[in-house]
Amino acid sequence: MDLEGVRTFVAVAEAGQFQAAADDLGISQQAVSKRVATLERTLGVSLLVRSGRGTQPSVDGQAFLPHARELIRVAARAVGSVRPGRRALRVDVLNRRTAPATALHAFHRSHPDVELDVVTLPDAHLDAAVAAVVGGSVDATFRAISVPGGEVPSPVRATRVIDDRHQLLVGPRHPLAGATGLRPADLAGHRIWMPGMQADTEWGAYYDELGRAFGLRIDTMGPSFGVEVLLDELAESAELATFVGEGTRYLWPEAYDLRRIPIVDPTPVYPHSIVWREDNAHPVLAAFLDHLMAHRRPPQGRTWEPAWAR
Amino acid sequence: MDLEGVRTFVAVAEAGQFQAAADDLGISQQAVSKRVATLERTLGVSLLVRSGRGTQPSVDGQAFLPHARELIRVAARAVGSVRPGRRALRVDVLNRRTAPATALHAFHRSHPDVELDVVTLPDAHLDAAVAAVVGGSVDATFRAISVPGGEVPSPVRATRVIDDRHQLLVGPRHPLAGATGLRPADLAGHRIWMPGMQADTEWGAYYDELGRAFGLRIDTMGPSFGVEVLLDELAESAELATFVGEGTRYLWPEAYDLRRIPIVDPTPVYPHSIVWREDNAHPVLAAFLDHLMAHRRPPQGRTWEPAWAR
DNA sequence: GAGCGTCACAACCGCCGGTTGTTCACTAGG
DNA sequence: CCTAGTGAACAACCGGCGGTTGTGACGCTC
Incomplete structure (x- = not known):
């Protein structure tokens, strides 16, 4: 089915005759006739009833017309x-499960009419993300600013908006499964598995420093086969454990019986900043920044974060 | 923008490489490359990041992808x-403002998930509508059965489902504007204007008989310039009046100050029957018929209807 | 550096979709 | 009933789009 044919059908249905539609579309009446005939042939039904004085939609044409209009609308939105320039607010997140994605979802729910595009940059490094913001291919990105002092070069700005408190995720057979709260020191000697969090990524740097700060064995080795595999392994294992943020959205079957155990005294928090270009005039961006600041929950109790984030 | 190009882009994004997408689509890898390149050229952005080992969506590609999928879904629904065979329930109404259309709307609201197509047959005559039902181009039609006894030939069935009570619609300057209720005899001498209701139509036959029964001057002459024109004229005129059904949906600006005045003793009712083919197995049809029967409100008080409807 | 996998470019070609010119069907008017 | 006029379809023609096969450039792996 050809979109031009659909547009032509709509034009004819609205104009009431082929010649007028042809004038609207800037083509000949014969071309309009051909396009409609082709569309009718591909659909296998007659869409227009031709009479001596103009044309009107047939029964099938009436049924098809609203779908045709919708098709044209969706095509325009896709383009x-x-x-x-004027397009939906485009926000980069490292991962669609972490706290920033949850925040985006919440913003979308409180502003149902605004258009959002949640994307993940192919190159995950901070400088590439900043370059994307400067270049305008994304309007904002969520990052852990791993630069001491948190300074970013103008015209880019960055603000801490989410402190994601860490929890330990373990299966029912894990020795710590019954704990209601754990201190980082309690995790010493246990293997904490975070596949895919290689040292050259933003997450890798965080867990590297976290491990060194408390003498933890955080294993970032091995390829990540996806979160489902990880959850499946956790459910079975009596040794494996992993960190998850309070704001992450993981779903697992009831039978897995996984437990989220808060970590306290201090609580490691993952510092999510929003990075944007200060001269970006996108109307939704300001609203989104306001939303983030309004929903910022300062961490309570003693917390820990990497030296480079302070 | 070409739908095939959009489909191809989605296939590549899902497959992760051009050759696999080409196999899925049954065309050559080079054709896929060309299609995607053409789509990127028409959109003016790069949609895919090509690497030595396959392909993944770029930032723009990620933003475009859900719209592309939606476009394909809408196209499939349009077809x-x-x-x-298996398509949305298609119901014919004489007019999208009359009581049957309102009933369809109510059914749609109580069954939001079902697909409905409301159409108007090009040929408004009863026999043509019955032929459409028999032929299957519509699943049901709302008609006033103008056959004495209300019999229709098998396999078609018909049932009275809506008795639309008539009201008089007048502007504020009309001499009857202040009435709270009128008897048909009270309307004698007043000009009642129903443009477009020619005698050879279903409505025409009804108003012809109504006029003769009570000695009313019902003027069906003149072309109908649309309901907006009619309402506009009513608002200004001190002479014009028109009939409207209780179930009709007319909207007019507040300033028009039009009044709907009930007609009683007897109340003319317009007899809407639903006509369908008894061996039509469309699942929504049965639910719709049930809905209509459940919401049937028998007329109260003394009513009038044409001899051919009784 | 050889080999392989992946995508782009080139050359070729059939046919789709546009054009103009003409015919057919229907309506209105005398 | 004939004629004029309107509106859409048909016919012939043609350029370019979109497919094919063949080949080249690039990057990764061993």
Whole structure:
């Protein structure tokens, strides 16, 4: 089915005759006739009833017409989604499960009418993300600013907006499964598995420093086969454990019986900052920043974070 | 923008490489490359990041991808809307403002998930509508059965489902504007204007008989310029009046100050029957018929209807 | 550096979709 | 009943789009 044919059908249905539609579309009446005939042939039904004085939609044409209009609307939105300039607010997140994605979801729920595009940059490094913000391919990105002092070069700005408190995720057979709270020191000697968090990534740097600070064995080795595999392994294992943020959205079958155990005294927090270009005039961006600041929950109790985040 | 190009992009994004997408689509890898390149050129952005080992969506590609999928879904629904066999329930109404259309709307609200197509047959005559039901181009039609006894030939069935009580619609300057209720005899001498209701239509036959029964001057002459024009004229005129059904949905600006005045003793009711084919197995049809029967409100008080409807 | 996998480019070609010119069907008017 | 006029379809033609096969460039692996 050809979109031009659909547009032509709509034009004819609205104009009431082929010649007028042809004038609207800037083509000949014969071309309109051909396009409609082709569309009718591909659909296998007659869409228009031709009479001596103009044309009107047939029964099938009436049923098809609203779908045709919807198709054209969706096509226009699709084109608009990538048009430089006025397009949906495009926010980069490292991962669609972490706290920033949850915050985006919450913003979307409180502003149902705004258009959001949640994307993940192919190159996950901070400088590449900042370059993307400067270049305008994304309007904002969530990052842990791993630069001492948290300074970023103008015209880029960054603000801490989410402190994601860490929890330990273990299966029912794990020796710590019954704990209601754990101190980082309690984890010494236990193997904490965070596959895919290689040292050259933002997460890797965080867990590297966290491990060294409390003498933990955080194993970032091995390829990540996806979160489902990880959860499946956790459910079975009496040794494996992993860190998850309070704000992450993991779903697992009831039978897995996994437990989230808060970590306290101090609680490691993952410092999510929002990075944007200060001269970005996108109307939704300001609202989103306001939303983030309004929903910022300062961490309670004693917390820990890497030296480079302070 | 070409739908095939969009489909191809989605296939590549899902497969992760051009060759696999080409196999899925049954075309050559080079054709896939060309299609994607053409789509990228028309959109003006790069959708895919090519690497030595496969391909993944770029930032723009990620933003475009959900719109592309939606586009394909809508296209499939559009094709499905006219495919013989399994399609949305298609109901014919004489007019999208009358009581049957309101009933359809109510059914849609109470069954939000079912797909409905409301259409108006090009040929408004009863026999043509029955032929459409028999032929399957519509699943049901709302008609006033103008056959004495209300019999229709098998396999078609018909049942009275809506008795639309008539009201008089007048502007504020009309001499009857202040009435709270009127008898048909009170309307004698007043001009009642129902443009477009020619005698050879279903409505025309009704108002013809109504006029003769009570000695009313019902003027069906003149072309109908649309309901907006009619309402506009009513608002200004001190002479014009028109009939409307209780179930009709007319909207007019507040300033028009039009009044709906009930007609009683007897109340003319317009007899809407639903006509369907008894061996039509469409699952929604049965639910719709049930809905209509459940919401049937028998007229109260003394009513009038044409001899051919009784 | 050899080999392989992946995608882009080039050359070729059939056919789709546009054009103009003409015919057919229907309506209105005398 | 004939004629004029309107509106859409048909016919012939043609350029370019979108497919094919063949080949080249690039990057990764061993």
